[in-house]
Amino acid sequence: MKKYFLLFFILTLFFFSCKSEKKEFSAFKIADDTGKEFSFDSIPxxxxxxxxxxxxxxxxxxxxxxxIAVTDYCNYPQETNSKIRVGGIIDPNIEVIASLKPDLILTTVEGNSKSAYQSLINLGYKVFVVNPRNTDGILKMLGDFGKITNRTANADSLIKKIDSTRNFYNRIQSDISTRPKTVVLVSLNPLITVNSSTYINEIVNLAGFNNIFADESLPYPVINGESVLLRNPEYIILISELADDSGEYLNTLKKYFEGTDALKNNKIIIINSDILSRPGPRIIAAIEYLFSKK
Known part of the structure; x- marks a missing residue:
C-alpha cells in the first residue's frame, strides 16, 4: 500500500499549484449545462x-x-465569511441579489429552485447553470469557471490533480478482487441511501467500497430494515449531520442494522456531510478520508 501513496504524493506535487494568474482576456462564447449559450466580452x-x-x-x-455574494450555506473555505449573504440555496433573497447589481449569477440544476432561476431570468440577469453529477461534471465545471474568470491555468492544474486522483484510486481498485459491502445513509428517518447514478456512489466506489443499493432505480431511494438485513452490509457510511452528540443515531442504527456484519464489528464510518455531498474540489478529501477508514 505504501507504494500507492508514494506515487500519489509525487503526482500531487507535480500537478497542483494554484497561483495568482493574470493574463490577457479574449471574448468568447460558452454553453452552460442546460445547453444555453453565453457570450463573455469581459471578466465578470x-x-x-x-x-x-x-x-x-x-x-x-x-x-x-x-x-461578491454567496448563500448562507457557503461555509468553505473560511474566506467566504467576508462575502455578502443572499439567503438560502432553494430560496435566495432576490431583492438582495438585485441590489448587488451582479454581472453573473451561478446556479445549479439540483440544488436551486426553478422559481428562483426564473425570477432572476425575468429580471434580465445572466444566470449560468451547472450540473456536476460526477467527476467528469466537476472537471467540466472547473474548466468553465476557469475560462469565465480568466483563471484557466489554475483551473487546469486543479483538473489535473482531481483526474490523477481518480486514476490513482481506480488503479488501486483494479488490483482488488472484492470490495466490502456498504450502505451509505443520507437520512435516518426515513432511511435513505444512494444508487449508482449519484455523485456519492462514485466517491464510495473510488474509495474501494461496494454500494449494496447501487441497483436501486431512484437516485435516493427509501429503504427498509428487511432489505438491509438481506444484503447484510459490512460497512455503514453515515453523513456527519445525522450523527448528533446525544448518540441517538446509534439507537436508530441498532433498530435497522442489528444482526448485520457492520454493526457486529462496529464498522460505522462518519464523514463530514459537506465533503461527501458537495460535487466540487473537495472530492479528493472525500475519497482519501473514506479510503483511510477501510
Whole structure:
C-alpha cells in the first residue's frame, strides 16, 4: 500500500499549484449545462454564487475576488465569511441579489429552485447553470469557471490533480478482487441511501467500497430494515449531520442494522456531510478520508 501513496504524493506535487494568474482576456462564447449559450466580452467582477459547491470551486481556482455574494450555506473555505449573504440555496433573497447589481449569477440544476432561476431570468440577469453529477461534471465545471474568470491555468492544474486522483484510486481498485459491502445513509428517518447514478456512489466506489443499493432505480431511494438485513452490509457510511452528540443515531442504527456484519464489528464510518455531498474540489478529501477508514 505504501507504494500507492508514494506515487500519489509525487503526482500531487507535480500537478497542483494554484497561483495568482493574470493574463490577457479574449471574448468568447460558452454553453452552460442546460445547453444555453453565453457570450463573455469581459471578466465578470460581481459574481453571485448560489451553491456551496460553486463557491468552493471559484475559491479553489483563485477567483475569490470575482465573487461578491454567496448563500448562507457557503461555509468553505473560511474566506467566504467576508462575502455578502443572499439567503438560502432553494430560496435566495432576490431583492438582495438585485441590489448587488451582479454581472453573473451561478446556479445549479439540483440544488436551486426553478422559481428562483426564473425570477432572476425575468429580471434580465445572466444566470449560468451547472450540473456536476460526477467527476467528469466537476472537471467540466472547473474548466468553465476557469475560462469565465480568466483563471484557466489554475483551473487546469486543479483538473489535473482531481483526474490523477481518480486514476490513482481506480488503479488501486483494479488490483482488488472484492470490495466490502456498504450502505451509505443520507437520512435516518426515513432511511435513505444512494444508487449508482449519484455523485456519492462514485466517491464510495473510488474509495474501494461496494454500494449494496447501487441497483436501486431512484437516485435516493427509501429503504427498509428487511432489505438491509438481506444484503447484510459490512460497512455503514453515515453523513456527519445525522450523527448528533446525544448518540441517538446509534439507537436508530441498532433498530435497522442489528444482526448485520457492520454493526457486529462496529464498522460505522462518519464523514463530514459537506465533503461527501458537495460535487466540487473537495472530492479528493472525500475519497482519501473514506479510503483511510477501510
Amino acid at each position: 467582477k460581481r459574481i453571485v454564487s448560489l451553491a456551496p459547491s460553486i463557491t468552493e470551486s471559484l475559491f479553489a481556482i483563485g477567483a475569490s475576488e470575482n465573487v
